[in-house]
Every structure is written in C-alpha cells, then in structure tokens.
Amino acid sequence: MPAPPCASCHAARAALRRPRSGQALCGACFCAAFEAEVLHTVLAGRLLPPGAVVAVGASGGKDSTVLAHVLRALAPRLGISLQLVAVDEGIGGYRDAALAAVRRQAARWELPLTVVAYEDLFGGWTMDAVARSTAGSGRSRSCCTFCGVLRRRALEEGARRVGATHIVTGHNADDMAETVLMNFLRGDAGRLARGGGLGSPGEGGALPRCRPLQFASQKEVVLYAHFRRLDYFSEECVYAPEAFRGHARDLLKRLEAARPSAVLDLVHSAERLALAPAARPPRPGACSRCGALASRTLCQACALLDGLNRGRPRLAIGKGRRGLDEEATPGTPGDPVRPPASKAVPTF
Amino acid sequence: MCQVGEDYGEPAPGEPPPVPRPSREQKCVKCKEAQPVVVIRAGDAFCRDCFKAFYVHKFRAMLGKNRLIFPGEKVLLAWSGGPSSSSMVWQVLEGLSQDSAKRLRFVAGVIFVDERTPGVFTVALRSATREKLLPKGKWLTPHSSARKHRPAERGLEGFPVEVALHPALPGSSLSPDSFCLGFSEGAACGQSLEERSKTLAEVKPILQATGFPWHVVALEEVFSLPPSVLWCSAQEPVGSERAYKAAVDSFLQQQHVLGARGGPGPTQGEEQPPQPPLDPRSLARLPAAAQTEALSQLFCSVRTLTAKEELLQTLRTHLILHMARAHGYSKVMTGDSCTRLAIKLMTNLALGRGAFLAWDTGFSDERHGDVVVVRPMRDHTLKEVAFYNRLFSVPSVFTPAVDTKAPEKASIHRLMEAFILRLQTQFPSTVSTVYRTSEKLVKAPRDGPAAGDSSPRCLLCMCALDIDAADSATAFGAQTSSRLSQMQLPIPLTETRTPPGPCCSPGVGRAQGCGQGACRREDPQACIEEQLCYSCRVNMKDLPSLDPLPPYILAEAQLRTQRAWVLQEIRDCLIEDSDNEVGQS
Ligand SMILES: [Zn+2]
Ligand SMILES: [Zn+2]
Ligand SMILES: [Zn+2]
Numbered sequence: 001m002p003a004p005p006c007a008s009c010h011a012a013r014a015a016l017r018r019p020r021s022g023q024a025l026c027g028a029c030f031c032a033a034f035e036a037e038v039l040h041t042v043l044a045g046r047l048l049p050p051g052a053v054v055a056v057g058a059s060g061g062k063d064s065t066v067l068a069h070v071l072r073a074l075a076p077r078l079g080i081s082l083q084l085v086a087v088d089e090g091i092g093g094y095r096d097a098a099l100a101a102v103r104r105q106a107a108r109w110e111l112p113l114t115v116v117a118y119e120d121l122f123g124g125w126t127m128d129a130v131a132r133s134t135a136g137s138g139r140s141r142s143c144c145t146f147c148g149v150l151r152r153r154a155l156e157e158g159a160r161r162v163g164a165t166h167i168v169t170g171h172n173a174d175d176m177a178e179t180v181l182m183n184f185l186r187g188d189a190g191r192l193a194r195g196g197g198l199g200s201p202g203e204g205g206a207l208p209r210c211r212p213l214q215f216a217s218q219k220e221v222v223l224y225a226h227f228r229r230l231d232y233f234s235e236e237c238v239y240a241p242e243a244f245r246g247h248a249r250d251l252l253k254r255l256e257a258a259r260p261s262a263v264l265d266l267v268h269s270a271e272r273l274a275l276a277p278a279a280r281p282p283r284p285g286a287c288s289r290c291g292a293l294a295s296r297t298l299c300q301a302c303a304l305l306d307g308l309n310r311g312r313p314r315l316a317i318g319k320g321r322r323g324l325d326e327e328a329t330p331g332t333p334g335d336p337v338r339p340p341a342s343k344a345v346p347t348f
Numbered sequence: 349m350c351q352v353g354e355d356y357g358e359p360a361p362g363e364p365p366p367v368p369r370p371s372r373e374q375k376c377v378k379c380k381e382a383q384p385v386v387v388i389r390a391g392d393a394f395c396r397d398c399f400k401a402f403y404v405h406k407f408r409a410m411l412g413k414n415r416l417i418f419p420g421e422k423v424l425l426a427w428s429g430g431p432s433s434s435s436m437v438w439q440v441l442e443g444l445s446q447d448s449a450k451r452l453r454f455v456a457g458v459i460f461v462d463e464r465t466p467g468v469f470t471v472a473l474r475s476a477t478r479e480k481l482l483p484k485g486k487w488l489t490p491h492s493s494a495r496k497h498r499p500a501e502r503g504l505e506g507f508p509v510e511v512a513l514h515p516a517l518p519g520s521s522l523s524p525d526s527f528c529l530g531f532s533e534g535a536a537c538g539q540s541l542e543e544r545s546k547t548l549a550e551v552k553p554i555l556q557a558t559g560f561p562w563h564v565v566a567l568e569e570v571f572s573l574p575p576s577v578l579w580c581s582a583q584e585p586v587g588s589e590r591a592y593k594a595a596v597d598s599f600l601q602q603q604h605v606l607g608a609r610g611g612p613g614p615t616q617g618e619e620q621p622p623q624p625p626l627d628p629r630s631l632a633r634l635p636a637a638a639q640t641e642a643l644s645q646l647f648c649s650v651r652t653l654t655a656k657e658e659l660l661q662t663l664r665t666h667l668i669l670h671m672a673r674a675h676g677y678s679k680v681m682t683g684d685s686c687t688r689l690a691i692k693l694m695t696n697l698a699l700g701r702g703a704f705l706a707w708d709t710g711f712s713d714e715r716h717g718d719v720v721v722v723r724p725m726r727d728h729t730l731k732e733v734a735f736y737n738r739l740f741s742v743p744s745v746f747t748p749a750v751d752t753k754a755p756e757k758a759s760i761h762r763l764m765e766a767f768i769l770r771l772q773t774q775f776p777s778t779v780s781t782v783y784r785t786s787e788k789l790v791k792a793p794r795d796g797p798a799a800g801d802s803s804p805r806c807l808l809c810m811c812a813l814d815i816d817a818a819d820s821a822t823a824f825g826a827q828t829s830s831r832l833s834q835m836q837l838p839i840p841l842t843e844t845r846t847p848p849g850p851c852c853s854p855g856v857g858r859a860q861g862c863g864q865g866a867c868r869r870e871d872p873q874a875c876i877e878e879q880l881c882y883s884c885r886v887n888m889k890d891l892p893s894l895d896p897l898p899p900y901i902l903a904e905a906q907l908r909t910q911r912a913w914v915l916q917e918i919r920d921c922l923i924e925d926s927d928n929e930v931g932q933s
Contacts, residue, residue, distance in 0.1 A: 020827070037826065045821030173823075180702075184694060185771070187781040189788045196794075198821055215826035251767050255698050258760055259654055261827075261886055262698055268823035268882055269702025272814050274794040 008033070015227070019219045020260050027227035034224045038070045038212050042078060045198045047166075047210040050079030054166045055159035055207075058084040058113070060101035060233035063170030066221050067213055069230055071168065072109055085158035085167075087151050088117035090126025094238050101233035108231075116158035118150055122305055125150075131239065133308060143239040146304055153292070153301040159207055171211040174218035174252060177266035180273075181248040193275040204286060204293040217256075217263050378402070386735050389776075396739060403736050406727045407439045411452075414711050416722060417679055419453035424677035425560070426668055427458050429551060429745030433683025435733050436725050438742045440681070441558055454679075457561040459671055460551055461664050464544050465567050465643050547745070554743050563671055568639035570663045575904035577670045580805055581718040646896040653759035655890035658699070662808050662884075663898070672719045684709075684723045687730040690782040695764040700883040703814040706789040715810050729779070806881035807905055814882050824882060872902075875909045 003013040006026035014024035018033075025033065042048050056068045068084060075082055086102045088095055099115065106113035119126045127150075131143050159167050176195075183191045199210030213221065225232060255262040286292070287299035289306075298306060376382045376395035384393030394402060417423060425440060427433045443452035548564065555562040650656045672680050684692065689709045696708050707713050713721040725733070737744065756766045772778045793812065803812045816822040876894050877885055888894065894902070 040819070041821050041826065044819055044825060047821075180697065181694070184697065184782055184785055185778065187785045189785055192785070215821075215823060247767075247771065251763070254757055254763050254767075255760055258757055258763055259652065259886075261700075262760065264823045264827060265700035265883070265886060266698055268700045268814075269697045269705075271816075271822055272703035272794055274703065274706070274790050274792055276788050276790045278788070 016223055019217060019256075020264070022260075031224060031227050034216065034220060035070050035073055037215065039074050039077070041198070041215055042074070042212050045210070047198060047212060048078055048080050048168070052078075052080045052166045053083065053162070053164045054080050054168055055083045055085045055155070055162060055164035057155045057167065057169045058086045058102045058105070059170070060086070060098040060105070061170070062225050062230075062232045062234065063172055063175075063213065063221055065101075065105060065170075065230050065232040066224050066228075067168060067170040068105065068109070068111070069228060070224075071212065072111065082111055083159075083162040083164055084111050084113040085155060085162065085164075086113060086115045087154045087158065088115055088119070089147060089151065090118045090128055091238060092128055094235065097235065098233045101231065104231060112162070114158050114162050116154050116161070118154060121154055121157055122150065123309075125305065125308055127239070130308060144237075144245070147239070149300045149304055153299075156207060156292075164207060167207050167209045169209065169211055170213055172213045172216050172218050172221050173263045173267050174249075176211075176214055176270060177263045178245060178248045178252055180266055180270040181251060182244055185248065186244060189275055192270075192273055196270040196273060205291065206293055215264065215267065385739070388732060388735075399735070399739065403728070403732060404439065404442070407436075407724055408443070408450075408452075410711065410724045410727050414722075416712050416720065417454050421454045421679060422675075422677045423454045423456050423679040423681055424668070424672045424675070425456055425458045426680055426682045427460050427555075428683070429460065429554075430683070431737050431742070431744050432685045432688065432725055432728070432730070432733050434742050434744035435728070435737055436681060436683040437558060438737075438740070439724075441560075457563065457675065457677060458555055458558060459563045459565065459668055460555065461667060462544065462548065462551075462564060462566045463660065463664070464547055465640060465647075550745050554745065557743075561675075563675070565667055565671060566639075567660075567663060567667065568636070568643045570667050570898045570900070571639045571642055573666060573670050573898060573900040575900045575907060577666050577673075577900055578807060578810065578904045580716060580810060581673075642896065642898075646898075649892060649896055651890040651892065654699075654761065655887045657759060657761050658884075658887045666900075669716055669719055678719060680719060680721045682721060682723050683725045685725050685728050685730050685733055686783050687779050689723070689726055689786065690779045691765045691768050693782055693786045694768060695761050696883075698760050698764060700886055701809075701881075703793060704809070704811045704881075704883075705786060706791045707811055709786050710789075710791070715805075726783075804879070806884050807876065807879040807901065807908070808884045808888075809881060811881055813880075872906070876902075876905045879905055879908055 003015065004024050006012045006014045006029050007023050008025055008029035012026035012028065015027045016030055017024050018030065048054055054071065056064065056071065058064045058068060068082070071078075071080075071082055084102065084106050086099060088099060102113065102115075105111070117126075127143070127147055130146055130150075134143065134146065155167060155169075179195060180192070182188075183195065198214055200206070200208065202208035216224075224230075252263065252266075255266075259265070285294060287294035287302050288297050289302040290299060292299040292301070294300070294302075296303070374384060374393060376384045376398050377392055378398035378401070379395060382395030382397065385396050386399045387393045388399075411417060423440075425433070425437050427437050437458060440452065440456050443450075444454075444456060446452070551564065555564070647656060647659070650659060668680055672678075693705055693709045696702075696705060701708060707715055709723075709726075711723055711726060713723075728736075736742065756762050768778060768782070793814075805811065806813055816824040818828040819825055873894055877888065880888060891897075
C-alpha cells in the first residue's frame with residue numbers, strides 16, 4: 001500500500017504519523033515542524049534572549065543530541081551562541097562511549113566542547129567510587145539520586161567556565177510527566193510545588209536553566225533523531241535508575257498507549273497544580289560552603305560530598321530530602337532515607 | 349488521614365494466604381480484653397466492638413472536623429449500591445438514630461442512579477488482574493485462611509464502587525464466588541429490560557429499609573434536564589463558626605419542641621417543606637424508550653473507554669445535582685474511600701485535571717454553589733470498609749458478574765487503578781502517601797487569587813477554565829501552536845505575531861479579530877469546545893459529534909455563546925469594575 005501524501009507539503013510521500021495528532025508527514029516536514037515548535041517554546045517562554053551564551057548539557061544521549069542539533073539550527077535566528085558542556089561522571093564502561101559520542105557531535109557541528117569531571121570537581125570522587133561507598137557491594141539503587149545532584153553541580157561549574165549565561169538540558173515531556181507522577185507517588189509536595197515550569201530563572205546567583213524540549217514527547221525526539229540521522233549514544237547507564245522511576249516510566253508508556261495526549265496532559269496538570277503555602281519549600285538561602293542555593297546550611301551537593309567524606313553518604317542526601325516533607329512515612333516508596341542524625345556542619 | 353496501611357499481599361496461587369493468627373493470649377489492642385477479630389495492619393488487632401468504635405469515630409471525626417453540615421440541613425446520600433457508599437448510608441442511619449448529644453443532626457435522603465442503560469457499558473470495567481489485588485485473608489475466625497475475596501471495581505466519581513471484598517462468613521452456605529458486586533457493571537449493549545427491573549427489585553428493598561426518603565433515577569433522565577443544572581447558583585454564606593453554632597442552637601430548640609410531641613425522627617421536623625410526592629413506583633419507573641435509545645446512541649458513539657467513563661461521571665453528577673436541587677437538598681454525600689480517592693487523584697492527574705484535584709478529591713466540593721458535595725468516607729480504606737460491612741452485615745447490591753474481556757489498558761481509569769493497587773502490594777504506604785499529598789493541594793489557582801464567580805466555568809465539569817493563551821509556552825499552547833506551525837511551514841514563527849485571545853485558541857487561521865466566541869457562531873462544535881476546560885476538551889475529542897449530547901448541554905452552550913457575543917457588542921459601553929450580572933456566565 002503506498003503511503004499517503006505528506007499533509008504539509010503535499011508533494012512528498014508521508015514517512016511517519018505524528019504520535020499526538022496522527023498527522024501524516026514526510027521526514028523533512030516533520031523535522032521542520034519539530035524545530036518550529038522548539039523555537040516557539042523558546043520564544044513564547046522567553047527562555048533564551050538574544051546574545052545569550054548557552055551551555056548545552058551534552059550527555060551523548062538522544063535528548064541532548066536532539067536539543068543541541070535543533071538549537072544549532074535555530075541559533076542564528078535566536079541570536080545565541082552555543083557551548084557543549086559534557087560531564088564525566090567517572091562511570092567505568094559507560095563514560096568512554098558516551099563521551100566519544102559527544103566528541104563526534106562537537107566535531108561534526110563545529111561546536112566548542114568542554115568536559116568537566118566529577119573526579120576533578122569533587123576532590124577525587126568518581127561516580128564509581130560513590131557507588132562503592134554507598135552500597136558496600138554492587139551498585140546501589142540510590143546512585144541515580146546522588147548522580148543527579150552532582151551532575152547538576154558539575155554542569156553549573158562547566159557552564160561558568162565557558163562563560164555561559166544560560167544552561168539548557170534535554171528533558172522532554174515524558175521526563176516531566178514521569179516526574180510529576182513520581183512526586184505524587186512518593187509524596188514529595190515540595191517538588192510538586194516547584195515543578196511545572198519550563199525551568200528556573202536563576203535565583204541566588206545560579207545560572208538560569210531551561211528545558212526547550214519540555215513539550216516534545218520522547219517518541220518525537222526519537223523520530224527527529226531518526227530523520228535527521230543523528231548519531232547518538234543509546235546505552236543505558238550501568239546504574240539502574242531509581243526503582244520508582246522505572247514504575248512511573250512503565251505507567252506512562254501504558255497511559256500514552258491508551259490516550260496519545262496523556263504525556264502532555266500530565267505536563268498540563270503539573271503546570272496547574274496548586275499547593276498550599278505550607279507545602280512550598282521555604283525560601284532558600286545560600287550554602288555555607290559553596291554559596292549555591294540551599295534550603296539548609298549546606299546545599300545538596302555539598303551535603304552529599306560532606307557525607308561521602310565522612311563515610312555516611314546516605315545521611316547527607318536523606319536530610320535534604322526529608323527536610324521538605326517532615327512527616328514522610330518510613331517505607332514511602334523511593335525514599336532511601338534513614339533516620340537522620342543531627343551533626344555539626346564543619347566549615348572551611 | 350489514612351492512618352491505616354493496607355496490604356494487599358498476593359499469596360502464591362493455590363497456596364492459602366498467610367493469616368497472621370493472633371496467639372491465643374493476644375488481645376484487642378484497644379480494650380486489651382476481648383478476642384480480636386480483625387487485623388487492619390500488622391499488630392493492630394481489634395475486637396468487634398473496638399473496631400466498630402474506631403470505624404464510627406473516623407466517620408464522625410471527618411464530619412465534625414469540617415463542620416460543614418448544619419443541623420437540620422437536608423443531605424442527599426449518593427448510593428451506588430457498592431460497599432463504600434453502602435457503608436456510608438449505614439453510618440448515617442446509625443448516627444441519626446443514636447440518642448443523646450452524639451446524634452447526627454441532619455436530615456437524610458438517598459439517591460440511586462440506575463445506570464444499567466444499554467450501551468453505557470459496552471465494555472465492562474473489569475480487571476483481568478483483579479485476582480492479584482486480593483487482600484491477605486485476615487478474618488480472624490475459624491476456617492479463615494482459604495478465603496477467596498473477590499473485588500469488583502468501578503472507578504467512577506461519586507459512586508465509587510470500591511474493591512469489594514466478600515469473604516463468606518464461616519458457616520455460610522454461600523460460596524464466595526457466588527458473590528460479586530458490580531453495580532452497573534457489565535451492562536452491555538442490548539441488555540434486556542428484564543435485567544434492569546431485576547436490579548431495581550434488589551435496590552428497592554434496601555432503600556425502603558433505610559426509612560429515608562429515597563429517589564431512584566435512571567441515567568436517561570439527563571435527557572430531560574433543564575440547562576439551569578449547569579448554572580453555578582450563588583452560594584449561601586459558607587458556615588462560619590458562628591453561623592454553625594447558631595444553627596445548632598436553633599436546631600436543639602426545635603428538637604426540644606418536637607421531643608415534647610413524641611420524639612424527633614430524622615424525617616420529621618416542621619421546618620421542612622412538604623416533601624414532593626415520593627411515590628417509589630413512579631420514581632423508579634423505567635425510562636421512556638426514546639431516552640434510552642438516545643443515551644445508548646450517545647455512549648456507543650464515544651470512541652474511547654476513557655472518554656466514556658468521564659462522560660458517565662459528568663452526566664451522573666448533573667443528574668444528582670438536579671435531583672438535590674429539585675428536592676431541596678443542600679449537601680450531597682458520596683462514598684469515596686481513601687483508596688478510591690488516591691486512585692482518582694492519579695487518574696485525574698493523567699487526564700489533565702491538575703488544576704482541579706482539590707475540588708475533585710477534597711472533603712468538600714463547592715463548585716456548584718448551592719449544593720455542596722462532601723466525601724465523609726475519605727479516611728476509610730477499602731479494606732476497612734469491607735471488614736466493617738461484613739462484620740455488621742451492611743447490605744449492598746450484588747449483581748451477577750459479566751466478565752467481559754476489557755483489558756487493563758482499555759482506559760486511563762483502568763490503568764491507573766490497576767497500577768496503584770499493584771504498587772500497593774509492593775509498597776503498602778502507596779495509597780496513604782498519595783492521599784496525604786493530595787491534602788496539601790488547594791482549590792485556588794496556582795497563581796493569583798481564587799477565581800471569582802464571574803470567571804468562566806467549564807460547561808461540563810463546572811470548574812474555572814484552565815486554558816492558557818494559544819501561543820503560550822505551555823502544554824496547551826504547544827498543542828495549539830503545533831497546529832499553527834504545521835499550517836505555516838516552512839515559514840518560521842516570528843516574535844511579532846499577534847497573540848490571539850485565550851478564547852479562540854483552537855481556531856487556526858481565524859485568530860485575528862476573534863472576540864469571545866463571537867467569530868464562530870456558525871460552528872456550534874467549536875463554540876462548545878471553547879467553553880470547556882483542558883481536560884473536558886480532550887475528552888470531547890473522542891466524540892465524533894457533539895450532537896447526541898443531552899439537550900440541556902447543547903442549549904446551555906448556545907446560551908453562553910450568545911451571552912458572550914452580546915457582551916462583546918456592548919463591551920465599550922460597560923463601566924468596568926461594576927458589579928453587574930452581565931459578566932456572569
Ligand atoms: Zn512534507
Ligand atoms: Zn477491644
Ligand atoms: Zn471541564
């Protein structure tokens with residue numbers, strides 16, 4: 001059976017059906033539409049002003065690859081310049097291939113690339129070392145949580161080094177939808193209250209961050225990468241994602257199958273959630289060690305590193321999390337928390 | 349709060365579930381004397397009396413804490429026949445007949461909506477996985493271990509039929525499998541009138557036994573509703589502490605007078621207007637064939653089970669609202685349990701109802717103004733309900749199970765229900781965590797003050813519209829702009845485009861100069877869409893045509909369009925900040 005004609009150009013044969021609208025498009029028209037939609041998000045959300053130096057968090061994976069590619073196409077129109085910033089987490093067997101993919105991209109697209117390593121930034125701690133320290137044996141479930149905290153810090157550091165004014169990350173609509181589901185399931189009202197937007201404006205001296213792909217579904221991101229023949233690294237990280245995110249991800253896939261708009265419907269819900277003032281986290285202050293935003297004396301990254309150096313990493317993260325929801329029930333899914341013990345915070 | 353963790357442990361097939369039998373010397377955790385009969389969670393074994401006290405206390409505490417129901421107020425109990433709402437009716441019945449100061453002081457009536465309309469459930473909402481969701485047998489009676497519990501589910505607002513557990517009583521001649529609750533479930537296309545009459549025959553004796561005034565309405569009656577059902581009537585002053593106390597005083601005084609004349613009864617009281625004739629036969633009559641036909645057609649036309657369930661909830665809510673108003677009830681009680689509300693919260697989240705979660709799942713729901721919906725069972729878990737109903741022989745309606753093969757993935761509702769119940773088996777605090785988080789949600793919109801009376805309401809769910817500007821950087825804007833970008837390719841969007849008004853978002857190419865609905869009086873479908881919230885828009889996309897909707901919805905939509913159009917015409921003559929009625933829609 002011959003494919004129907006493209007609904008946009010009416011010239012080429014359609015090569016795909018858009019998951020949400022069901023519209024049949026040719027590859028070129030789909031990619032153009034995808035780019036136009038990202039452009040729309042950036043413009044309507046006033047995410048990246050002309051003249052911005054934008055650090056793209058590049059992992060070599062499909063999301064950041066697509067993001068970098070689209071922004072590179074849009075950069076002249078937006079009047080921005082791009083810098084790739086890759087983070088070397090120090091995960092053996094995973095790092096080399098991922099970084100190689102980023103290097104190939106940088107070379108092909110002629111974009112400047114900066115690599116920052118956990119090991120250099122965090123006093124010798126690689127992710128593998130963190131994992132060994134947290135689990136004792138094997139690779140711990142909570143690694144992803146630790147890694148997320150450290151990567152955020154590393155990306156910020158890398159962006160500063162290249163003189164960036166803004167940071168963009170490749171989170172797509174599915175990531176957002178997954179996150180809102182997860183936050184409900186584990187009762188994280190603080191995160192629900194903060195979430196929903198397109199990013200953070202850059203409080204407390206942090207660089208503004210945003211997610212230009214927030215309204216693009218995972219499927220469309222993959223489709224775009226496919227039709228633009230993008231070369232990306234598709235291996236999963238050796239550390240299994242937090243068990244709970246796996247559940248949410250699985251649920252989301254089913255929801256999307258039952259109703260194609262479900263992912264964006266969840267994003268809409270997240271945008272509109274209204275939480276009681278008491279549920280909102282207190283206005284953050286500055287970390288006493290690094291000056292970054294912190295709701296406690298130490299920011300999450302410093303607290304984690306502090307815990308690692310004392311051999312009590314779980315405690316560090318747990319305190320930060322628990323602070324948002326004091327009444328969290330032990331045994332709440334996804335909560336790696338142990339009973340917190342108060343400790344004096346050393347300064348230097 | 350849901351204080352009790354449920355654990356729906358799944359025993360290996362063929363193996364008797366592990367029953368935590370109390371050792372002979374174990375006593376009730378409360379009274380420390382009696383033999384426990386129920387274990388709600390590990391370590392909490394209650395004797396019969398203490399469990400009852402615990403259960404009743406939760407119900408009374410929920411009502412007492414909120415102080416929303418005034419003494420002497422007329423309250424309509426929405427009874428689906430399922431265990432949770434049955435238990436609620438029972439609690440009210442007992443509460444009203446109690447003596448002394450503990451007595452409930454409102455006036456109750458019961459409504460039962462007969463939804464066994466052919467076509468409403470072309471696909472039964474039955475879970476293929478339900479056998480996995482069974483609770484561990486915890487009946488601490490002899491022979492309790494090999495019990496089979498059979499949950500029936502229906503994830504529908506207002507009438508949550510909970511996961512119903514019907515363990516046979518020891519010595520009962522009924523096998524557990526001969527039970528299956530499934531009110532309105534499985535009524536497939538072409539169900540005979542006979543079967544409907546049979547349901548009513550089961551329902552009526554229970555209603556009569558309550559002694560309350562009761563109403564049985566067929567869902568088809570929505571085809572004779574007036575458009576005014578969709579008006580948000582001005583709300584009576586919400587019960588301040590002082591108003592509540594005053595009401596209590598006047599009620600007690602009145603009771604004193606009545607008491608002198610032979611004792612207060614729930615259906616007595618001179619301040620009540622005379623009841624409309626409540627001839628059960630006339631109210632429970634089968635609906636006109638034409639209406640049945642129209643309703644079947646409407647439901648058969650809906651493309652997805654998800655939209656079908658949402659439509660059913662919407663119509664049922666309107667019908668109950670109408671009945672409440674027609675008979676002077678100012679509160680409607682529904683039997684949503686803690687478990688059901690957690691599922692509903694997650695379901696509605698996925699349906700794009702994030703803005704309305706506090707309305708949809710909170711204790712009280714004032715969106716309709718004069719009639720407030722309350723959910724007094726929200727602290728009770730399904731498991732507690734099942735235990736209670738069993739121990740105290742609370743009657744509910746059983747209909748034969750029609751086990752059609754609706755797969756779990758058939759609807760958002762089914763998916764979410766199965767997901768939550770399954771997760772609950774792994775993480776016993778799932779339901780209570782979701783429930784607790786829901787308590788932190790508020791009804792005011794995320795940014796800005798609470799929507800005033802004049803803010804436009806969704807035609808169907810009657811919540812304040814949560815529609816973003818068409819070109820905004822939001823999930824809504826992204827969907828409308830993607831249509832724009834497809835039309836305009838390959839010309840890129842520029843920063844200088846004129847933002848169209850929020851009202852005409854879906855209109856492509858007609859954006860300019862479009863006023864509040866004024867531009868498309870020629871397109872009724874678009875008119876209706878404009879009057880819907882985000883989630884209701886998504887649902888209505890699953891209807892090929894809106895024409896089969898009941899007349900009151902179409903008429904009200906037209907009315908609103910006209911009003912908006914008139915408003916547009918006279919806008920420049922109106923003085924802003926005035927308190928006029930015109931702005932209300
Ligand atoms: Zn084309
Ligand atoms: Zn006892
Ligand atoms: Zn609505």
